[in-house]
Amino acid sequence: MSLVFAGVCSHAPGITGRSERADPTVRDAFYAALDRMRQAIEATRPEVLLVIGAEHFANFFMNNMPAICVGMAEHYEGPIEDEAWLGIKRRRVPGAPQLSRELIQAVMEDIDLAYAEEWKFDHGIMVPLHFLTPRYDLPVIPVNINCQGPPLIPLKRCYEFGRALRRACEVRPERIAVIGTGGISHWPATPDSGRINERWDRDFLERLLANRREDLLSYRDDEVWRAAGQGGFEIRTFIAVAGATEGCTGELWFYAPIPIFAVGCTVAVMKLAQG
Amino acid sequence: MSLYYTQKLLFQLNRDPSVRRRLEEDIEGLLVEYELTEEERRAIRAPDVGLLYVMGVNGQILMHYAALRGYEWSAYIEAMREGERKYGPVRTGLYARADVR
Numbered sequence: 001m002s003l004v005f006a007g008v009c010s011h012a013p014g015i016t017g018r019s020e021r022a023d024p025t026v027r028d029a030f031y032a033a034l035d036r037m038r039q040a041i042e043a044t045r046p047e048v049l050l051v052i053g054a055e056h057f058a059n060f061f062m063n064n065m066p067a068i069c070v071g072m073a074e075h076y077e078g079p080i081e082d083e084a085w086l087g088i089k090r091r092r093v094p095g096a097p098q099l100s101r102e103l104i105q106a107v108m109e110d111i112d113l114a115y116a117e118e119w120k121f122d123h124g125i126m127v128p129l130h131f132l133t134p135r136y137d138l139p140v141i142p143v144n145i146n147c148q149g150p151p152l153i154p155l156k157r158c159y160e161f162g163r164a165l166r167r168a169c170e171v172r173p174e175r176i177a178v179i180g181t182g183g184i185s186h187w188p189a190t191p192d193s194g195r196i197n198e199r200w201d202r203d204f205l206e207r208l209l210a211n212r213r214e215d216l217l218s219y220r221d222d223e224v225w226r227a228a229g230q231g232g233f234e235i236r237t238f239i240a241v242a243g244a245t246e247g248c249t250g251e252l253w254f255y256a257p258i259p260i261f262a263v264g265c266t267v268a269v270m271k272l273a274q275g
Numbered sequence: 276m277s278l279y280y281t282q283k284l285l286f287q288l289n290r291d292p293s294v295r296r297r298l299e300e301d302i303e304g305l306l307v308e309y310e311l312t313e314e315e316r317r318a319i320r321a322p323d324v325g326l327l328y329v330m331g332v333n334g335q336i337l338m339h340y341a342a343l344r345g346y347e348w349s350a351y352i353e354a355m356r357e358g359e360r361k362y363g364p365v366r367t368g369l370y371a372r373a374d375v376r
Binding site: 014017018056057058059061062063080081082085120148149150188189190191193230 | 279282283286289290328333334335336337338339342343348352355356359369370
């Protein structure tokens with residue numbers, strides 16, 4: 001198997017942009033869990049990091065919105081947001097264009113994809129990289145699942161995308177790490193920002209970490225919207241990781257609602273050795 | 276389709292420094308390039324962040340426009356609340372209940 005690491009984490013812009021306004025005890029425990037994830041990723045000696053994110057109109061707009069898009073660039077740049085607003089300095093992030101191209105071609109045996117040779121990272125990718133590859137020296141292949149502009153890809157297709165990605169990675173000699181980044185329940189950038197449905201989040205995480213496919217795919221978007229907000233549509237990124245790690249269970253390293261970050265902050269890792 | 280063009284202009288402002296320069300130097304010239312209603316032009320020009328929210332502009336686009344026009348985070352959240360009080364519930368888009376499948 002060439003997938004050497006798989007996990008999920010939060011990416012909300014407040015995590016870096018409004019850090020001073022959070023309860024320091026909870027915030028620092030969350031940062032410590034992210035750093036534990038960094039160490040776990042480094043210990044697997046990956047050659048590339050696949051980041052399955054939910055882009056937020058940084059690159060993709062309703063004039064031509066891909067359901068899923070995979071980056072194929074030499075390098076990427078981010079953050080697209082104001083540096084002071086996000087609390088992350090703009091920089092160049094290396095890509096892995098040849099591997100991207102070959103993975104895209106292989107995944108297309110099963111799932112239609114868009115690709116992009118130009119991509120500006122927003123907080124959805126930059127916040128995880130800030131913690132997980134702080135030297136920005138690990139080549140990244142970004143993946144975007146449209147979670148913002150309906151019609152959205154059905155959950156079952158996200159799971160299938162994950163499975164196809166796993167199959168594509170399995171035949172590669174490279175050591176590949178994958179993370180999914182998104183929120184669970186949240187109402188970001190709205191008057192309800194800071195509202196978090198912890199019970200719903202913990203139930204979702206239980207389904208995810210047990211990797212019970214049918215339970216994960218049973219959510220309907222209208223139910224998600226009511227219970228978990230429009231931000232809850234980002235469970236697609238976590239479900240893709242579940243598909244990529246089918247047959248494996250996971251472990252929750254951190255979960256706590258941090259309202260000023262507008263999300264239940266999450267770090268969880270799938271136990272690939274079981275696969 | 277007017278909400279589409281409102282969001283498109285804000286999307287382009289968020290990602291393109293040259294469009295931001297035009298906002299500063301020639302906002303009227305920029306606005307006429309998009310199919311906008313008078314209400315939309317007024318909301319963008321003011322800016323009236325609360326009205327843009329009620330019109331249905333996605334927050335992932337709007338929060339950056341608000342920051343660009345000088346709103347700090349709490350002021351941005353409060354502007355949306357004030358918008359709902361002043362103009363009523365969100366009319367369309369991801370935050371309007373009727374639009375959810």
